[in-house]
Amino acid sequence: MGKKVKNKDIAARLGLSGTLVSLVLNNKADQHGIKKETQERVLAVARQMGYFNAAAEKGEPVPAEEKPGIIGMVVPSMNDPFIYEITPYLQKAFSSIGLGFSVFTRDPDDMRFNRLTTSLKKFFSGMILVGNAADDSVVRALNRDSYPVVLLEKSIKRMRLNTVCSDRIAGAAIMTQHLTSLGLKNLLIISGEDSASYDKEMLEELRNSTKKSRNFDSVHFTVAGLPKAGDKFDFAAIENFLRPPHRSDAIIVLNSQLVFPLYLALQAKNIRIPQDVALVSMEDGIGFDLLTTPVTRLRRPLAAMSLKVANIIWSEVKNKGKSKYKRQVNMAPELLIRSSCGSYLK
Template sequence: MKKVFLKDIAEELNVSKTAVSLVLNNKGDENKISQETQQRIIEFARKHNYVPNQLARGLSRGKSETIGLIIPNISDTFYSKIAGYVELKAKDLGYTVLFSSSNEDPKKEGELIRSMLNRQVEGLIIASTQQNLKEIESLKQDKFPFVLIDRHYPESDTNYVVVDNFNGLKTVTEHLLELGRRKIGFVSLKPGLEAIKQRLLGYQSALEDYKIDYNKELVKELSPKNYEEEIKSAISELIKFPNSVDSIVFSTHYLTSVGLRELKKKNVKVPQEVAIVSFDELTAFDLVDPPITSVIQPVKDIANIAVDILINEIEGKENGFENKRILDSKLAIRKSCGTF
């Protein structure tokens, strides 16, 4: 069925677009539009399944009822899940969501923020590259509602919802230590993001608690843009005989995925020869052989709390809701650690 617009109703019934708009927004009586005309408009709209333009309606009231979500990569399962939950929560609260991906490019992120503002969004949820402090401070100065998720700027007082990366990584490293593993490799990204820095600190803290010296040779920091190539040599160095590690902690789910592939190519037995643990997970991690022990992040909570914080700000509600949240993760113990 062809979509019907306000102008179509107006032309068909020989009335003004203004009259149609007023009637469909329940303002016919106060604007002295006759009951007959109101009835004709309402019946025609129902018969032709007229769907109002929410953005236009919102703007007429000074509101767009739209929020923006900027994430690094929509193809990353972690962020795609967040996007899905944000959309559902926002819909429950009467808002629609515009999605964009920065591709970890700070310049593009800045452009997206400005583009979202030009499109009249009422607030923003941003998983930032952490290289756009100027844009973030500008939003603060303008008192524009926004919430940072997954990553935030420690030096800037903003709303945020993040996971306790330090303790999450510490817990998974401690699990290996409790099993008797003592030569634990750590494969991560070069520490540009605060989350990655905190995960390294969690790894170091677990070793320190068990009186194990930190060995920089067992830490492999890879380029975010070239990790699939660099991980080949990283794995080779970690499993080199006779100084092979007995376990490896991967700081992200995608590093775990490519790392596991490399280990299998080299016929390394998991967990008999090398145990594996992952910070964050893919759906397949509980299906592969062996299933991968993982830190599970509270993705739904991150999304729901971020939307709640943002809508509270947009609507000016003061209900004591905490606008800075650090959420706990949980450890899913599977067979990739084995016993030792």
């Protein structure tokens, strides 16, 4: 049997007081106003040092550590690159806590999905609702029942909920500043037909950011459909914006799934990237660096978002969905500069 892990050992590792560590481990942290971030640090180090395992061997109750369960993540579609990019990070984060993790798609039939959600509440210890999978009626029902839930890349301003999102305001500002630094003056912003409602918030932030900049001569917005298998991008949706009098010199794509079809359509029309038009994406996508002209884009902080989601949902499970504090976390994306924006030409 290994050495028993004591509160003072955890306190020494973190540089905190033994009293604070004791309050966290005995579920009294909220009562004494200890910050959630501090609680998460204490519990994470306690798990790493084997504190909970040692207590379990002795048969002692551990108030702060719930029995391992399963967290379900509801996604609008498995076709979204964001889903299969963040899933491995979430899997790792939940595994470190001792929780199982499962992913399933939202049923397009609202009534059927509502019934399914009711059933899944009995199976999952908590749920993560991603993007458009988090509709108001489902979220309201889960919140009313004090069910542990976290919204990922979705916020509902009318309700007090735990949310973890990439910071769209920061993202819009970062991309706008970058395009300004390159001297680009005429922008075309493209949103996907299927994701128009989800893209609306980012579109609004870009609109505000470009207005504040005052460095652009024109900013146009359009919607393009995602081609089905075997089909080509509808170039007619953007052709007028690439000719006088508009003559856009930069295209901002909101939905990463549109980047490849658009890229191929521009090549087919002998429009060079970035010599004739710069191309950037507000989302990361798998394979963007493998293109002949790698794509400049924003990348979400996937690892940090996953850890934050795991810690919040774990805290909610521990407190049976009745945590005193609900957190709205926004994390700034990272700008990955590649040759598609024309930075190497400047």
